[in-house]
Amino acid sequence: MTRTPAPDDRLEAAKGGCTDWFARPPVTMADELRALASVAGADSTERDLYGDGGPVALLEARVAQELAAEAAVFFPSGVMAQQAALRVWCDRSGSRRVAMPDLSHLLVHEEDGPRVLHGFEVCHLTTGPVTPTAVDVEALPGHVGAVLVELPLRDGGYLLPDLVELQAISATCRYRSIPLHLDGARLWEAAAGLGVPPHEVSALADSTYVSFYKGLGGLAGAAVGASADVAEELRLWRRRLGGTVFTAYPVALAALHGLETMLPRMGELHAYARELAAALPGRGFVVAPQEVRSLAFRVFAPGTPTELRDRAVSVMERDRVALPHQWRAADLPGWVWTEVTVTPHVAARPIEASAELLGRLLG
Amino acid sequence: MTRTPAPDDRLEAAKGGCTDWFARPPVTMADELRALASVAGADSTERDLYGDGGPVALLEARVAQELAAEAAVFFPSGVMAQQAALRVWCDRSGSRRVAMPDLSHLLVHEEDGPRVLHGFEVCHLTTGPVTPTAVDVEALPGHVGAVLVELPLRDGGYLLPDLVELQAISATCRYRSIPLHLDGARLWEAAAGLGVPPHEVSALADSTYVSFYKGLGGLAGAAVGASADVAEELRLWRRRLGGTVFTAYPVALAALHGLETMLPRMGELHAYARELAAALPGRGFVVAPQEVRSLAFRVFAPGTPTELRDRAVSVMERDRVALPHQWRAADLPGWVWTEVTVTPHVAARPIEASAELLGRLLG
DSSP: OOOOOOHHHHHHHHHHTOSEESSOOOOOHHHHHHHHHTSTTOSSSOOOBTTBSHHHHHHHHHHHHHHTOSEEEEESOHHHHHHHHHHHHHHHHTOOEEEEOTTOHHHHSSTTHHHHHHOOEEEESOOSSOOOOHHHHHTOOSOOSEEEEESSBGGGTSBOOOHHHHHHHHHHHHHTTOOEEEEETTHHHHHHHHTSOHHHHHTTSSEEEEESSSTTOOSSOEEEEEOHHHHHHHHHHHHHTTOOOSOOHHHHHHHHHHHHHTGGGHHHHHHHHHHHHHHSGGGTOEEESSSOOSSEEEEEEESOHHHHHHHHHHHHHHHOEEOOOOOEEOSSTTEEEEEEEOOHHHHTSOHHHHHHHHHTTTO | OOOOOOHHHHHHHHHHTOSEESSOOOOOHHHHHHHHTTSTTOSSSOOOBTTBSHHHHHHHHHHHHHHTOSEEEEESOHHHHHHHHHHHHHHHHTOOEEEEOTTOHHHHSSTTHHHHHHOOEEEESOOSSOOOOHHHHHTOOSOOSEEEEESSBGGGTSBOOOHHHHHHHHHHHHHTTOOEEEEETTHHHHHHHHTSOHHHHHTTSSEEEEESSSTTOOSSOEEEEEOHHHHHHHHHHHHHTTOOOSOOHHHHHHHHHHHHHTGGGHHHHHHHHHHHHHHSGGGTOEEESSSOOSSEEEEEEESOHHHHHHHHHHHHHHHOEEOOOOOEEOSSTTEEEEEEEOOHHHHTSOHHHHHHHHHTTTO
């Protein structure tokens, strides 16, 4: 008796049969570990120990340099990094009120941790998929402990204010004496989108969180750039939160490698993202945001999530190339969307080849 | 003009010149990464992703099995693991009062994080370098949210109650309906010291924290074994605390390797530790505790910290073997102490050879 494969089984089988991949080819952990062993600095016995020395210290120095910050502090995750940063600012300012977009990662993906652990009182800097403005900062009521701006706002569809808007936000925060913290999970990408080096963005803020495993392609981990005295307090909170680990050298080496190899390519990948986004409407897609200011954007297609998934599986079975198969219903009935991120593997194809690959989902 | 080397420079130079090491030879990160690439399971593309799947799932299953627990939850650090466990118990019991030794890791090494982040109200289960008893549990005043017992109490000099005492503590906690949490940073070692498998110890408690980078020799990381419903809550707190990271596979693979290769050797290493501790008084040392119930103990010597350090450096320069050089003043004036931990490298020597090596510090 032959069992009809469940949709997930069919998807897994189709993925397993692929010989090309839209976003990136799968790599074994063993290969990745061997590659890490060749990263500059790995051929040493000097590990980091509970946050000090070794690759973690090298990474912190490198991040501080890229952000033109006095110091940078490594964290195992962005969740912890941003809690620590906001906590330092709130403790200093004597107010638990933090302003952030209602679509902030802290409110959408963190199980209410920031409020539960630190007693933050959250007010919404913006509502929905919009970029913040200086007027939003001006309108915040009362004594605000910190303002958080996410660059770009991922759950708004990778929305990024332009540099003039960011400067106005920064100036308004300073005028109101509110510390400005940047959620720069994709700061390297955003800086490329704005056409400036990362330190021109971080210079607008009092603290900047950056991530090592998105555009930089590392294993995990994050850092916060700030003044030396804020960095000292960040280390205190890292210890308290259980983030000062025995050693984190694989993560730190991978991050250093990402800064070395991927950071210089951000401009090129951003240019590709803009061109790819411009090519997709000709294939029947709708793209947002209109102006792509990072390496990622949303692609909308007509259909239901199941239809697009089934279509992706059929193409994978037929052409043996892995395509985006996780589609979500859009607000507009009859439309779905997915995220497309430009990786080096994507950018190795001519724009038209990438557009054509995605176009097969509607073909 | 020749500069007289500062003491630390001389120490570093002496260490750098060594060709043997009392505890373990230094290994480069590159070599360690290449070894990790050969661990069973590394030759796969199935990473853990934000705490799910891959080596982290394998590790959790393996730990649950060793502890005979329904489930185990991976954490990046013991600090976070224990905060999460105590928080779950306090939330369930409706009391913020947690009882633990005044020498507990949570009170000595965590920058007051447990209190600051979770509002725990700490009462001391024991004071100073003693093992807890059922009477200590009975004497706790009022409504207690959780009892923490550290096995062995490291900052008390690796003190471990015997199994009968532990059973009485467990029974008293149950009688009083107080959840019992084990700080098992060295549980694998303690179980060997008690002569029972780890699950006979964890069976006495409601939750058990274990570590992967002490006796198991991993990179970092921890886990908590508990019931399935407690494990679910532990995952919630891990997310909130920023411990659910993008991937932790190097740490998880190293931990799996440690469970495979080191756990079976705990009995042998413990027996060696007992014999070495018994051999040292003949060399002019005093050893504590009297009955070594883990892989580590304190060694006391006459002198000052500087004298012992200088003596260690001189021996390292002369014999090119690295010896313990970090000595702390004991309570008793004129005496100092250091910790000795039996690693596989130590245990590869005849007992008398190890004792003789340490004896050179007084020779």
